[in-house]
Amino acid sequence: DAKTTQPNSMESNEEEPVHLPCNHSTISGTDYIHWYRQLPSQGPEYVIHGLTSNVNNRMASLAIAEDRKSSTLILHRATLRDAAVYYCILPQGGNMLTFGGGTRLMVKP
Amino acid sequence: DSGVTQTPKHLITATGQRVTLRCSPRSGDLSVYWYQQSLDQGLQFLIQYYNGEERAKGNILERFSAQQFPDLHSELNLSSLELGDSALYFCASSVDPESSYNEQFFGPGTRLTVL
Numbered sequence: 001d002a003k004t005t006q007p008n009s010m011e012s013n014e015e016e017p018v019h020l021p022c023n024h025s026t027i028s029g030t031d032y033i034h035w036y037r038q039l040p041s042q043g044p045e046y047v048i049h050g051l052t053s054n055v056n057n058r059m060a061s062l063a064i065a066e067d068r069k070s071s072t073l074i075l076h077r078a079t080l081r082d083a084a085v086y087y088c089i090l091p092q093g094g095n096m097l098t099f100g101g102g103t104r105l106m107v108k109p
Numbered sequence: 110d111s112g113v114t115q116t117p118k119h120l121i122t123a124t125g126q127r128v129t130l131r132c133s134p135r136s137g138d139l140s141v142y143w144y145q146q147s148l149d150q151g152l153q154f155l156i157q158y159y160n161g162e163e164r165a166k167g168n169i170l171e172r173f174s175a176q177q178f179p180d181l182h183s184e185l186n187l188s189s190l191e192l193g194d195s196a197l198y199f200c201a202s203s204v205d206p207e208s209s210y211n212e213q214f215f216g217p218g219t220r221l222t223v224l
Contacts, residue, residue, distance in 0.1 A: 034212070043111070043199045043215035044152070087152075095140070095203055095211060096165055099152035 004088045009104040012078045020073040020103050022088030027068050034091055035062065035073050037084040083107045113216035115200050121222045127188040130219045134181055134202030141183040142213060143175055147196035158183055190223045
């Protein structure tokens with residue numbers, strides 16, 4: 001299974017952009033890159049996904065490296081409500097999600 | 110609100126007992142997934158059902174079982190409970206389990222405490 005590597009934690013100031021990196025050097029050509037987040041005391045929440053091209057939605061942007069061995073989740077203006085654990089995942093057969101440790105994002109006012 | 114419901118929210122029971130956790134997927138979703146989140150193991154995939162049939166198994170103990178009913182709701186049965194089974198149990202649903210570009214929608218979870 002393709003694995004992902006993320007920093008354990010990151011800090012950001014409120015209303016500033018945040019770039020959350022993810023390395024997935026063993027990604028296969030058909031693996032999608034998904035991002036989920038888990039806010040305190042809640043279930044995981046889908047954020048965004050992509051295959052090759054950069055993607056934008058109302059929550060975030062996903063920048064995918066040309067060789068697809070890494071990606072970056074971009075929150076354009078972090079708010080206190082964005083404080084969460086962010087998981088970068090490559091779903092495997094049957095859309096099974098394997099959660100690693102993720103990146104704990106702390107947002108300072 | 111993801112549209113996935115789970116009951117009960119909290120469950121406190123004793124070692125050796127059996128409990129049933131219930132999940133209703135989002136309207137239109139055919140696939141249900143169960144995950145366990147404990148402090149020492151993180152979020153782990155347990156089992157997946159699609160349209161009533163078991164589709165994939167993860168790190169699910171033999172003491173645990175699940176099923177998906179014709180109305181697509183699912184139940185996770187945990188028996189001979191041990192202290193280490195205390196955890197948050199999440200259910201998620203998706204439209205098509207074969208496609209890895211379909212997102213999963215998670216419920217609020219059931220917090221199980223085994224005393």
